[in-house]
Amino acid sequence: MSLQNILTNWSQYRKGHEQGGFHDYEHMWGMAVDLNKCIGCNACSVACYAENNLGIVGKDRFEKGQGMHWMRIERYWDEPNLAPGVSEEFPSRGASFLPMMCQQCNAATCEPVCPVAATYHTPDGLNAQVYNRCIGSRYCSNNCPYRLRYFNFYSYYDWSWPEPLNMQLNPDLSVRDKGVMEKCTFCVQRIRVAKDTARREDRKVADGDVYPACVQTCPTDALVFGDMLDPESSVTKLWKAHQVELGKTKQHKDNEELRGYRIFEGLNTDPCVMYLERVREVEV
Amino acid sequence: MKRYSNRLYEGLKRISLGSAALLVVFAAVPGTGWAEVPNAVAPKGAHAGDDVPQPIEFPHDVHAKINQINCMYCHTYARRSKVAGIPPTSKCMGCHTIIATDKERIKKLTEYWESNQSPPWKKVHDVPDYVHFTHEKHLDRFLFSNEGMDVERVSEVCAFCHGEVKEMTVAKKVKSLNMGFCRRCHEANDGPSDCWKCHK
Numbered sequence: 001m002s003l004q005n006i007l008t009n010w011s012q013y014r015k016g017h018e019q020g021g022f023h024d025y026e027h028m029w030g031m032a033v034d035l036n037k038c039i040g041c042n043a044c045s046v047a048c049y050a051e052n053n054l055g056i057v058g059k060d061r062f063e064k065g066q067g068m069h070w071m072r073i074e075r076y077w078d079e080p081n082l083a084p085g086v087s088e089e090f091p092s093r094g095a096s097f098l099p100m101m102c103q104q105c106n107a108a109t110c111e112p113v114c115p116v117a118a119t120y121h122t123p124d125g126l127n128a129q130v131y132n133r134c135i136g137s138r139y140c141s142n143n144c145p146y147r148l149r150y151f152n153f154y155s156y157y158d159w160s161w162p163e164p165l166n167m168q169l170n171p172d173l174s175v176r177d178k179g180v181m182e183k184c185t186f187c188v189q190r191i192r193v194a195k196d197t198a199r200r201e202d203r204k205v206a207d208g209d210v211y212p213a214c215v216q217t218c219p220t221d222a223l224v225f226g227d228m229l230d231p232e233s234s235v236t237k238l239w240k241a242h243q244v245e246l247g248k249t250k251q252h253k254d255n256e257e258l259r260g261y262r263i264f265e266g267l268n269t270d271p272c273v274m275y276l277e278r279v280r281e282v283e284v
Numbered sequence: 285m286k287r288y289s290n291r292l293y294e295g296l297k298r299i300s301l302g303s304a305a306l307l308v309v310f311a312a313v314p315g316t317g318w319a320e321v322p323n324a325v326a327p328k329g330a331h332a333g334d335d336v337p338q339p340i341e342f343p344h345d346v347h348a349k350i351n352q353i354n355c356m357y358c359h360t361y362a363r364r365s366k367v368a369g370i371p372p373t374s375k376c377m378g379c380h381t382i383i384a385t386d387k388e389r390i391k392k393l394t395e396y397w398e399s400n401q402s403p404p405w406k407k408v409h410d411v412p413d414y415v416h417f418t419h420e421k422h423l424d425r426f427l428f429s430n431e432g433m434d435v436e437r438v439s440e441v442c443a444f445c446h447g448e449v450k451e452m453t454v455a456k457k458v459k460s461l462n463m464g465f466c467r468r469c470h471e472a473n474d475g476p477s478d479c480w481k482c483h484k
Contacts, residue, residue, distance in 0.1 A: 122480050130479045132414055173484045174414035188480060192416065200420070 028125035030228040032238040035278040037222035040097030044214035051213035055156025070184040074098040102148045102184035103271030110140035136179035149183045187212035207233035333457030339403040348450035362419040373402045416484045
């Protein structure tokens with residue numbers, strides 16, 4: 001598919017879901033993140049580093065914004081008045097956290113701008129990055145409204161995993177080299193295994209067969225992962241319960257109390273990750 | 285699996301190097317198999333890998349050709365996992381506590397066995413780290429789910445990518461095993477063409 005896909009579906013990609021989009025999916029992997037449950041512990045981020053061979057860039061480069069965290073926890077202080085009279089850069093109270101991974105947009109803005117078609121949409125509804133094809137133009141990164149693409153400015157493997165740490169590298173995916181863009185894949189290597197196993201056992205991939213590393217690690221089960229084409233999967237049910245649907249730029253809700261929303265869905269990116277708004281009792 | 289017979293492949297390679305026009309004529313002949321694949325030109329250049337010196341010069345020809353042992357008897361993981369695997373020394377000793385115990389190579393093997401070590405076999409066919417290749421899927425497609433192919437003829441299937449190993453002693457890489465090599469077969473046999481199926 002890949003290049004052929006992009007050539008035949010080019011206009012569809014560019015116009016997004018308004019004109020029907022690209023609907024020939026085998027799976028549609030999606031996620032739901034309950035911000036009420038998220039305690040900002042960063043375990044998901046650590047799991048992602050361990051699973052996906054993410055380069056450890058060091059403090060200096062991290063401060064320059066070159067961190068390779070595919071899964072990052074964003075911090076917000078949305079209630080600065082919780083501690084009146086105290087002015088801190090990072091107040092000890094009132095923080096809320098937002099785990100941010102690739103939103104696997106169905107009308108991804110990164111895809112049509114790649115000059116070499118190194119990023120494309122898979123039949124699994126994933127936004128794929130082919131490292132071998134990437135020439136490092138960084139168009140995709142600049143076009144991503146979520147800033148979820150990370151560029152290898154250096155050959156991190158030279159010093160990221162000194163002996164014997166190189167033994168913990170995951171053999172199921174490559175260690176990326178300098179000049180290559182990379183991003184969250186929803187742990188495609190695990191999805192691959194789950195699909196192979198299901199095929200060998202002559203059945204469909206069931207809900208719960210596959211979890212990305214972040215979902216597996218989350219101590220509070222704030223992250224839910226599954227196939228959104230499967231009506232019985234927990235992620236589909238959650239999306240339905242909160243009246244969030246794919247292929248819309250504005251969600252219609254019967255009940256204002258429903259917390260589900262997608263980040264920047266007004267930009268017509270059609271992300272596959274739904275967030276459940278954090279509710280806090282401010283009066284306490 | 286006539287279309288993949290090694291002789292045909294080698295012949296095609298020669299022809300394609302010699303004359304592209306000849307290839308077109310040849311490919312148009314029905315039944316050659318290559319007619320299905322447009323522009324199926326074998327990759328140029330030398331594909332043969334280096335000689336890989338093994339701790340024991342393992343004679344594939346004696347096992348697979350003379351004694352007709354099925355490839356999957358020793359490389360047993362091929363049918364159920366990503367890698368074909370090198371058999372454990374216990375598998376060698378299953379036969380070689382009785383058979384050919386007087387041979388030099390077997391004596392060396394027995395030494396390894398008795399010192400509780402496995403011979404440090406070297407990998408011959410190694411695809412790059414960014415390639416996801418599954419033996420299990422390919423064997424399923426070309427052997428177990430392939431009509432008219434029985435398990436006894438597994439070496440023909442293996443030979444697609446590994447060459448005629450049963451003519452060799454120590455295995456040697458003879459096919460290019462590059463992306464063009466994979467793609468040509470995937471196109472001819474409706475294999476997946478999604479980048480992420482093979483690239484990781």
